[in-house]
Amino acid sequence: MKKLLLFFSVAFLCGHDLHAQLMTDHAKYTHADTLRGSITPERRNWNVLKYDIWVKPDYSTKSILGKTTITYFDSGVYTMQIDLQKPLIVDKIQGDENEDISFKQEDNVCWAYVRDTNKKYKIKPGERKMTIEYHGTPKEAVNPPWDGGWIWKHDRNGNAWMSVACQGLGASVWYPCKDHQSDEPDNGASLSITVPDTLVAVGNGRMTDLKKENGLATYKWEVKNPINNYDIIPYIGKYVNFTDSFDGEKGKLDLSFWALQEDLDQAKEQFKQVKPMLSCFEHWFGPYPFYEDSYKLVQSPHLGMEHQSAVAYGNKFMNGYLGRDLSGTGWGLKWDYIIVHESGHEWFGNNITSKDIADMWVHEGFTDYSETLFTECQSGKEAANEYNYGQRRGIQNRATIIGHYGVNQEGSGDMYPKGANLLHTIRHAINNDEKFRNILRGLSKTFYHSTVTTQEIEKYIIKESGINFAPVFDQYLRNTTIPVLEYYFSEDGKKVSYKWTNCINSFNLPVVLQNESSSISIKPTTKWQSSNISEGQKALITKEGIEKMFYVTAKETKNKKDR
Numbered sequence: 209m210k211k212l213l214l215f216f217s218v219a220f221l222c223g224h225d226l227h228a229q230l231m232t233d234h235a236k237y238t239h240a241d242t243l244r245g246s247i248t249p250e251r252r253n254w255n256v257l258k259y260d261i262w263v264k265p266d267y268s269t270k271s272i273l274g275k276t277t278i279t280y281f282d283s284g285v286y287t288m289q290i291d292l293q294k295p296l297i298v299d300k301i302q303g304d305e306n307e308d309i310s311f312k313q314e315d316n317v318c319w320a321y322v323r324d325t326n327k328k329y330k331i332k333p334g335e336r337k338m339t340i341e342y343h344g345t346p347k348e349a350v351n352p353p354w355d356g357g358w359i360w361k362h363d364r365n366g367n368a369w370m371s372v373a374c375q376g377l378g379a380s381v382w383y384p385c386k387d388h389q390s391d392e393p394d395n396g397a398s399l400s401i402t403v404p405d406t407l408v409a410v411g412n413g414r415m416t417d418l419k420k421e422n423g424l425a426t427y428k429w430e431v432k433n434p435i436n437n438y439d440i441i442p443y444i445g446k447y448v449n450f451t452d453s454f455d456g457e458k459g460k461l462d463l464s465f466w467a468l469q470e471d472l473d474q475a476k477e478q479f480k481q482v483k484p485m486l487s488c489f490e491h492w493f494g495p496y497p498f499y500e501d502s503y504k505l506v507q508s509p510h511l512g513m514e515h516q517s518a519v520a521y522g523n524k525f526m527n528g529y530l531g532r533d534l535s536g537t538g539w540g541l542k543w544d545y546i547i548v549h550e551s552g553h554e555w556f557g558n559n560i561t562s563k564d565i566a567d568m569w570v571h572e573g574f575t576d577y578s579e580t581l582f583t584e585c586q587s588g589k590e591a592a593n594e595y596n597y598g599q600r601r602g603i604q605n606r607a608t609i610i611g612h613y614g615v616n617q618e619g620s621g622d623m624y625p626k627g628a629n630l631l632h633t634i635r636h637a638i639n640n641d642e643k644f645r646n647i648l649r650g651l652s653k654t655f656y657h658s659t660v661t662t663q664e665i666e667k668y669i670i671k672e673s674g675i676n677f678a679p680v681f682d683q684y685l686r687n688t689t690i691p692v693l694e695y696y697f698s699e700d701g702k703k704v705s706y707k708w709t710n711c712i713n714s715f716n717l718p719v720v721l722q723n724e725s726s727s728i729s730i731k732p733t734t735k736w737q738s739s740n741i742s743e744g745q746k747a748l749i750t751k752e753g754i755e756k757m758f759y760v761t762a763k764e765t766k767n768k769k770d771r
Contacts (some may be wrong), residue, residue, distance in 0.1 A: 242506015245616030249290035291380035291387035304337035379437035488585035497559035514553030535598030552578030
């Protein structure tokens with residue numbers, strides 16, 4: 209996220225920079241932006257059911273040869289918008305009865321003319337197939353995962369090491385698809401990868417076939433569940449595999465780990481963190497969402513990414529983010545940032561996916577908060593509070609964390625730490641950890657394998673918490689100012705007066721403070737209110753005590769009479 213690079217230090221910021229290639233802000237949005245980011249008429253009347261992808265990369269020329277079969281439900285489409293980014297070239301498109309389909313490539317879109325718009329058809333909706341053959345030199349990722357494209361690298365022994373990073377840039381950078389998050393393939397996807405038989409190819413889900421002939425090997429991998437386009441990724445290298453299993457809430461979860469041959473011993477040691485992570489996340493979020501497809505961690509030629517059931521790992525087998533603690537508290541050095549964060553996306557990002565990338569805070573805010581929850585599982589609630597508070601140093605508040613809809617544009621990079629702090633704030637306002645946990649688990653269950661809008665997430669939290677958090681969401685998601693809680697005590701210290709400033713007019717965040725002996729709950733508005741307090745309650749109302757639990761600024765003012 210280039211937007212974050214201006215703040216604090218590169219060492220800190222690149223940790224929140226790796227998960228998605230954010231689109232550059234546009235002063236003006238183009239027709240191409242609308243084609244990519246909206247449900248056009250040419251996208252509307254067909255729904256993807258499955259992708260079957262075959263790809264053969266050529267390391268020496270940095271080119272690929274590919275074929276993708278799209279199984280889709282046809283509800284009456286005439287012209288289909290198939291996304292495939294330049295400079296890749298479509299060679300041929302055939303229908304499900306091997307009939308040739310005429311097409312035209314225009315910039316990053318291929319228009320497939322499945323029916324003549326000048327004729328009237330009696331269309332019976334149903335399942336159909338389209339196969340697209342293509343070739344070319346795909347965009348190369350120069351600095352993955354911060355920019356996207358095909359990755360052509362080599363390991364320390366000189367062996368070819370290839371993969372793709374394409375979140376934000378789009379899966380159409382390497383295979384033809386309907387490149388919009390709202391339409392995941394209902395029945396999953398298969399990925400067949402043809403490579404020299406001296407290399408190993410790994411994909412999402414489970415390996416279903418392996419064929420070797422004439423010095424080549426074709427590995428076929430398949431996922432049964434819906435999957436984001438940008439999550440379907442090949443990994444190619446001198447890999448070795450080791451396995452394990454996790455006794456989870458839905459039974460036995462198969463674990464599979466793929467590391468370069470030279471790094472096997474380090475991987476076996478570092479990847480021991482996976483089971484405690486899964487145990488913690490299942491407690492807070494509910495069962496791992498893809499038992500049928502297993503859990504995999506694959507060493508990657510870049511830092512990391514949340515590829516469903518095949519999480520990319522490149523953190524050099526160190527705790528923290530490349531050995532550094534992004535929160536500055538020390539707690540982030542107790543665990544491997546990439547294992548924890550990218551695996552957290554299996555619940556938020558992969559299981560629950562935003563329809564429009566403008567709502568990507570649903571992916572990143574909740575997943576960033578998974579770091580706080582893992583810290584709590586490992587080191588306790590106070591450590592979690594400190595870690596979450598430390599994340600705030602990455603927040604700039606220069607732009608909102610919800611982007612512009614319909615033009616393929618994400619919001620501010622603040623969606624990571626600010627999203628996490630919003631959730632921590634809501635948790636303390638609810639003041640019932642069991643209820644909060646049930647809300648998180650309920651989100652995973654209610655929106656299981658679904659695409660969602662921000663509004664659906666907001667409404668669910670409001671309903672299940674019993675608190676009208678609508679103004680709170682507006683404040684943190686759609687505004688950049690941070691509320692100030694002004695307060696003062698009466699001369700005898702038996703009354704506190706308080707109100708919100710620097711916020712939207714309807715801001716209504718409840719504030720709950722407590723320790724082992726006292727607690728106080730107030731409901732400030734933008735008008736002065738007062739509450740009687742005990743000596744123990746007064747001791748709770750401090751700038752540090754308020755700000756550590758809630759992402760606000762606390763300001764003790766003079767007595768109202770003196771102002």
